[in-house]
Amino acid sequence: MPKARAEKRSRRERRGGGGTGTGTGILFNTGAGQHILKNPLIVNSIIEKAALRRTDVILEVGPGTGNLTVKMLEKVKKVIACEIDPRLVGELQKRVQGTCLANKLEIKVGDVLKTDLPFFDACVANLPYQISSPFVFKLLLHRPFFRCAILMFQREFALRLVAKPGTKLYCRLSINTQLLARVDHLMKVGKNNFRPPPKVESSVVRIEPKNPPPPINFQEWDGLVRIAFVRKNKTLSAAFKSSAVEQLLDHNYRIHCSLYNTEIPENFKIAEKIQTVLKNTGYSEKRARSMDIDDFIRLLHGFNSEGIHFS
Structure with missing residues (x-):
C-alpha cells in the first residue's frame, strides 16, 4: 500500500472510520467483548421488559458508549455503570456532561468481577460475553436481593440457562442457575444490531432471584x-468411581468424623460407602442429563446424612 494511502487510512481509523470504530475516535476491542448495541428498537425493548421504576437504582455492566445508559437515566433515580475501559468511560461522561442526567450517573471504573457489587434494584446490561458465567453467579449470590436482571448473552449461553432436564443443552450452568432463580428467554437479537457485529447471535434473558433462596449450602450443592x-451421560455410579472424587470425599468424610468424634472402622472404604448411598437413594443408574433440582436435593441429603460432604 502506498505510504500516503496508508497514512490516510490510519487517520480514518483513529477518527473511528474503521470497521470497529464508534465514529468518535474509539476503536472497539472486540477481544474484550466490546460490541455496542446500536439498534434503538432493541434498546427500547430491553428497557420495556425491565419494567423500570422512577425510584430504581440500576446496575449496568459494560455500558460502552451509553446507548442503553442514557435511555435508562431518563426513567430511573440512578444508574451505576461499571466499565473497565477508561476510553469508554470518557465517552460516557462526555455524553451526559452538562445535562440534567449527569448527576444521576455513577461510573465505577474497573473489573466488575473483582469488586463488590453496590446496592441496586435491577441489573440491565449488554454484558461482555466472556464474563457471562462468573457474573451470573456473582449476581445470584449477591445480597441484599435485587428485583430482576435483564441481560444480553451469546445465544447458546442463554439457551443453556433455560435448558430443561433431558435436553441437549442441559448442563451444570442450567441447574445451578435454576436452583437460585427463575429464568426466562425474552428475545433473540441478530448480530447486525451491534457495532461491530459479533461472530455469534445473541439473546436477552430475564433472571429473577428466588427470595427466600432454597435452604441449601450452595458450595455443597x-x-x-x-x-x-463432568460426564453427564454417564451413570452416577460410574461418575463417582473416579479416583479424584473418591479421594476428595474420603478426605471430607474423615474431617466430618473427627469433628463429631465418630470412629472410622479399620477396613473402611469410601468407594463402598458412596455406592451404598447411590443405591439407597435410587440414583445409582441415573444420569445427570435427566435429573432435575429435586433429584439432586434428595441425593445431596442422602450423602450428607451419611456424613459425606462436597465442600
Whole structure:
C-alpha cells in the first residue's frame, strides 16, 4: 500500500472510520467483548421488559458508549455503570456532561468481577460475553436481593440457562442457575444490531432471584453437581468411581468424623460407602442429563446424612 494511502487510512481509523470504530475516535476491542448495541428498537425493548421504576437504582455492566445508559437515566433515580475501559468511560461522561442526567450517573471504573457489587434494584446490561458465567453467579449470590436482571448473552449461553432436564443443552450452568432463580428467554437479537457485529447471535434473558433462596449450602450443592456433570451421560455410579472424587470425599468424610468424634472402622472404604448411598437413594443408574433440582436435593441429603460432604 502506498505510504500516503496508508497514512490516510490510519487517520480514518483513529477518527473511528474503521470497521470497529464508534465514529468518535474509539476503536472497539472486540477481544474484550466490546460490541455496542446500536439498534434503538432493541434498546427500547430491553428497557420495556425491565419494567423500570422512577425510584430504581440500576446496575449496568459494560455500558460502552451509553446507548442503553442514557435511555435508562431518563426513567430511573440512578444508574451505576461499571466499565473497565477508561476510553469508554470518557465517552460516557462526555455524553451526559452538562445535562440534567449527569448527576444521576455513577461510573465505577474497573473489573466488575473483582469488586463488590453496590446496592441496586435491577441489573440491565449488554454484558461482555466472556464474563457471562462468573457474573451470573456473582449476581445470584449477591445480597441484599435485587428485583430482576435483564441481560444480553451469546445465544447458546442463554439457551443453556433455560435448558430443561433431558435436553441437549442441559448442563451444570442450567441447574445451578435454576436452583437460585427463575429464568426466562425474552428475545433473540441478530448480530447486525451491534457495532461491530459479533461472530455469534445473541439473546436477552430475564433472571429473577428466588427470595427466600432454597435452604441449601450452595458450595455443597455445586460440589455434587460438578461431579455429576463432568460426564453427564454417564451413570452416577460410574461418575463417582473416579479416583479424584473418591479421594476428595474420603478426605471430607474423615474431617466430618473427627469433628463429631465418630470412629472410622479399620477396613473402611469410601468407594463402598458412596455406592451404598447411590443405591439407597435410587440414583445409582441415573444420569445427570435427566435429573432435575429435586433429584439432586434428595441425593445431596442422602450423602450428607451419611456424613459425606462436597465442600
